[in-house]
Amino acid sequence: MPRPNIVSGVGTTALIALVALFLIALSSWLVADLEHARRWSLKRAELGAQGRWNELDEHFQERLTSPRPLLWLYRRIFVPGLGEGDYALHRSNLGDDEGALKWINQAIRKITFNKANLPTLLRARALILTRMGKYEEAKASITQARSINSSRASLNNIEGLIELYLGNLDRALALAQEGMNLEDPKDALRLLAAGALRLQGRFQEAINALVYDPTRLSAAFGPANFKDIGYDQLGQRLILKMDQEVASIFPPGRELAMAEVFLDAGDTENLQRALDRAEGEMQSNPAIQIIYLCLQACSCGLQEDATGTEKNLAQLRDLSTKLPTRSVRFQTHYAAGRAYLSLQRTDLALSEFQTATNLAVHPVERHSTDYWLARAAKAAGDGPRAMALFQAIVQSRIASWMNADAQKHFSRHEEGGCQRPET
Numbered sequence: 001m002p003r004p005n006i007v008s009g010v011g012t013t014a015l016i017a018l019v020a021l022f023l024i025a026l027s028s029w030l031v032a033d034l035e036h037a038r039r040w041s042l043k044r045a046e047l048g049a050q051g052r053w054n055e056l057d058e059h060f061q062e063r064l065t066s067p068r069p070l071l072w073l074y075r076r077i078f079v080p081g082l083g084e085g086d087y088a089l090h091r092s093n094l095g096d097d098e099g100a101l102k103w104i105n106q107a108i109r110k111i112t113f114n115k116a117n118l119p120t121l122l123r124a125r126a127l128i129l130t131r132m133g134k135y136e137e138a139k140a141s142i143t144q145a146r147s148i149n150s151s152r153a154s155l156n157n158i159e160g161l162i163e164l165y166l167g168n169l170d171r172a173l174a175l176a177q178e179g180m181n182l183e184d185p186k187d188a189l190r191l192l193a194a195g196a197l198r199l200q201g202r203f204q205e206a207i208n209a210l211v212y213d214p215t216r217l218s219a220a221f222g223p224a225n226f227k228d229i230g231y232d233q234l235g236q237r238l239i240l241k242m243d244q245e246v247a248s249i250f251p252p253g254r255e256l257a258m259a260e261v262f263l264d265a266g267d268t269e270n271l272q273r274a275l276d277r278a279e280g281e282m283q284s285n286p287a288i289q290i291i292y293l294c295l296q297a298c299s300c301g302l303q304e305d306a307t308g309t310e311k312n313l314a315q316l317r318d319l320s321t322k323l324p325t326r327s328v329r330f331q332t333h334y335a336a337g338r339a340y341l342s343l344q345r346t347d348l349a350l351s352e353f354q355t356a357t358n359l360a361v362h363p364v365e366r367h368s369t370d371y372w373l374a375r376a377a378k379a380a381g382d383g384p385r386a387m388a389l390f391q392a393i394v395q396s397r398i399a400s401w402m403n404a405d406a407q408k409h410f411s412r413h414e415e416g417g418c419q420r421p422e423t
Helices: 006-049 053-064 069-078 082-093 097-109 118-131 135-147 152-166 169-180 187-199 203-209 217-221 223-229 233-247 250-265 268-281 286-302 306-322 326-342 346-359 363-379 383-395 401-414
Strands: none
Touching: 006 053, 006 233, 053 082, 082 097, 082 118, 097 118, 118 135, 118 152, 135 152, 152 169, 152 187, 152 363, 169 187, 187 203, 187 250, 203 250, 233 250, 250 268, 250 286, 268 286, 286 306, 286 326, 306 326, 326 346, 326 363, 346 363, 363 383, 363 401, 383 401
């Protein structure tokens, strides 16, 4: 009778013990890696809230080249593409839209069997393409996201932004209003609606759209997510920093949107009041600071404060060198043109508006710049150039208050015997 294989039994026990030990170690490593990911997210939120975007770029690079294999595997299986998608939006914010598009396409290619994140990545891709003026490709990404039953409100916002940029103001407004009837939060949709109404010259309605309480992180994130993240001190710090990042955008953004309405309406007093409120809400977000300086320069120009105008423009130009995106350069020259025109410094206004025209990508940007360039040309006594530009505005078919005013200029010009263009 054969003896029992004692060695085999001991070997099995040892093997089981070894496997158990390995599983414990593996779970410990994974917990450690996930803890590392939470600390990474905390620093990301801190850098974002403080507006330290160049340091944030380096922080992203650390994540994308992380040597932690278990964390890489976890992300690859459960949250594929989100890291690359987040970085793509960051690169777009820095003005590197071509690089951003490569990153977001890479993120989408990582989506295989787990498609939960695909709508989010498609929305990001649509936004990047919209910023680049590639509207048809952006719409294709929106259509694909809609087919996966994505959030209609968030897609309405991006599609509405496309229509706004194209100058289809009624369509942009309709998409914003539809989105606001669907879900919270509504900040971006309200800003979209206010932008369309402002361009249409419906200034009081635009202000009405902006009378709301800006979203806080609790509303955007939901109580369930708060419970999952904020169960310890690190999670609570993460929530605090994320809330600060949100607070650096939405509250001052609403006041600045109001300031834009008052600027177009020519309401200098309320323009400055809105800017004062925005300044009280502002933190360190570079994009918000740039919009504020643009509007503050215009406000000083309307108040005939040449010193204040130059002070704000100097700060604006300095900041734009640190964030040299096409959009920032366009905003800088456009704001300088409007401020100089208010100060009746038409030579400088013409130069600034011409540079802005060369930087314009979206039809609504060209439309607005052509209008103010025409106004500057007329103020400088260059009637033929002014009338040619007013003609381009009327023929653009963008139903803005600027179009209506351009037609009035032609009506007056007609009385002098000049032929009015076809409309």
